[in-house]
Amino acid sequence: MTSTSLTPRAHQLLTRIEEWAHRGPVRAVVVKVGVSVLGPLVVLAGVAMLVLPGPGLVVMALGTALLALEYDWARRALVACGRLLDRGRRAVLPKDASAGRRALGVATTVAVLVATTGITAAFSTYVGTTLV
CATH class of the missing domain: 1.20.5 (Single alpha-helices involved in coiled-coils or other helix-helix interfaces)
Incomplete structure (x- = not known):
């Protein structure tokens, strides 16, 4: 997985997670299937929480972060959201x-x-x- 302008700390964490997940072929498949199934479910739960009680945006971000463990498109989406939030924070404070x-x-x-x-x-x- 390539780094898309992540902070060094985030890149180091993702590298350790990827090393752990890919230690064996069975573990790699289990992690890939787990991320591919649980990630969208968590995102959908967040979408439901937009109209139901619960922290919908936070849960959607967590689901996307889970997907970012295996998919570059999700990692790019998180980086873009992080940049947008940082720009907003700098504008306000x-x-x-x-x-x-x-x-x-x-x-x-x-x-x-x-x-x-x-x-x-x-x-x-x-x-x-x-x-x-």
């Missing part, structure tokens, strides 16, 4: 910004989290009352 700019970034992040949690709770309450 820049390292060289003034204290006021940092406070504004933290306040905006907290406001978005509170608003999305409130919207989710209101939607869940509405759906719960209409289905009963």
